[in-house]
Amino acid sequence: MHILMIECNPNGIAGIANALELGHDVTLVSVDPDFYLSVSPLTEAAYAHPNCQVVKSEQAFSLDELTDLARRLHEAKPIHGVTTYSEYHTVHTAAVAEALGLPGMSVDGARNARHKHLTRTTLAGTGIRQPRFAVATDPAEVEAAVREVGFPCVAKPSDGTASLHVLHLKDEADLREYLAELAQVADYGRGVVRIPEIVIEEFVTGELISVESCVLAGGEVVNLGLTDRSLSGFPYFIEMGLTYFSGHPLQEELFAATTAVLNGLGVDFGFIHTEWLLGPDGPVLCEVNGRLAGGIVPTLMEITSGVDPYLEVIRQALGERPELAFPRETTASGHWFGSPVAGTVEAIGFDALTDLPGFHSALGYKKPGTAVNRLSRSNFDWIGHIIFTGGDRDEAAKRCQDGLDRIDLRLSVEVAR
Structure with missing residues (x-):
């Protein structure tokens, strides 16, 4: 069977290695395949495996470009499954699986989970207990969102992961520092472009x-x-x-x-x-x-x-x-x-x-x-x-x-x- 892996994560290289060991073919699409060589001792052997194909694509984070690439790979060698271990690429995986008619999560479901502002707004009023929140669609709106929720609060990019740029804000000084820091963040590296939405949430202890x-x-x-x-x-x-x-x-x-x-x-x-x-x-x-x-x-x-x-x-x-x-x-x-x-x-x-x-x-x-x-x-x-x-x-x-x-x-x- 042929598996298309859309990016990965450092520990997930073990999954690629296991699939290869079982006799599957694996194609890894990545903006920066060398990144995985520096973070996992399993990567070098996986890349050298005769059933492993590594495709470097600068457009791996573009849904349209990635879907076109997946179709070309599928034509050259039929793909039987599409997956990822990467938080940044769950929507991409769902979209490619849908395009190829393969098992996968609905694109809307993947997007609702991936983007924290969509999680909050989709579940609002459903009875699910959530913190009070406000969504800023532009950095200029963050201050107003903080005023709406009040201090102390938590600020987080809607599409972040690994607690990156997530901060507890206790006062005006924290807010100014956070806005200055966020202004310097256009992407998360490896081709992952940040969306503009910021979620401001009530600080919940526990x-x-x-x-x-x-x-x-x-x-x-x-x-x-x-x-x-x-x-x-x-x-x-x-x-x-x-x-x-x-x-x-x-x-x-x-x-x-x-x-x-x-x-x-x-x-x-x-x-x-x-x-x-x-x-x-x-x-x-x-x-x-x-x-x-x-x-x-x-x-x-x-x-x-x-x-x-x-x-x-x-x-x-x-x-x-x-x-x-x-x-x-x-x-x-x-x-x-x-x-x-x-x-x-x-x-x-x-x-x-x-x-x-x-x-x-x-x-x-x-x-x-x-x-x-x-x-x-x-x-x-x-x-x-x-x-x-x-x-x-x-x-x-x-x-x-x-x-x-x-x-x-x-x-x-x-x-x-």
Whole structure:
């Protein structure tokens, strides 16, 4: 079978590698294929595989150009499935699947999930609990939107991801700084152009938790499990730790609300990641991602369930019924880490972790000689992660916390004189 992968993400290269191992042909379309060589140790071997074709296209983010390219690829070698692991390309994937008559999410559903302002406006008045919000369609309208919602509030680009340019605003000074920063952001890199809409939302306090789901062909929503999340870097929102598990006291309410959200948005196919804030009055919808959870969540799902979600995404795109990653006895927890200061990586070592109870794996993302920023603004500041298992959520998470102290991170830092 021939799979068209429209961009990817660093961890998603594992899905491409798995598909190749199973004998599938994979064509990856990317604005910058070399990017994946720098972020995943699996990329070089995947690119060298005889069944892998890498197509570099400067127009991969243009729906019309991408659809034309997909039709040409399909004529040369019939495509049987279209998918992505990239948040930026979920609408593109849906559009190409529709154009080729292949399984996929409705384009409207993909767009409603992808663009946060459409999520908010589509669900307004449906009974889904959301924060008070206002949408600015132009940077000049942001100040008025903040006035409407009031301080404190959260500002976020409608099409952002990885907490990039998401900021807690407490006063006028924060607002001025945010507007100045946003004025410099025209795109997210790798050909991804930012849309103008900015969402201003009421600041809701409470635990952040996500529901991992799969919408089967025909629109049946199956909720799989929960991923808790710890945040750092306030007033920015950087995800630092997480555990994939089952059994939260609000699980049934969260599952029912997630089903209502996906149905309301028209999200009718694929693995979906829906985030909730557990506010004082109950769960409040944070956002919906119309694709498999990012980061190391799929790895935690596989450890906990025995099912590889990356591979199931591909199987579903090929028209097969995916195997579903329900949590079982073992609980997996992960924690990212970054640098306390800007500098250049000399070494990242994990030898002191390997004998700790529950240690599963660890990975440093930066090679020696790589310059890194201080962990401060977004998930892009991560420089590695560790994963531990335990008998339950608390044990697995505690083992991760203990393991952080054993990481050997060495940096060279310029000292001001």
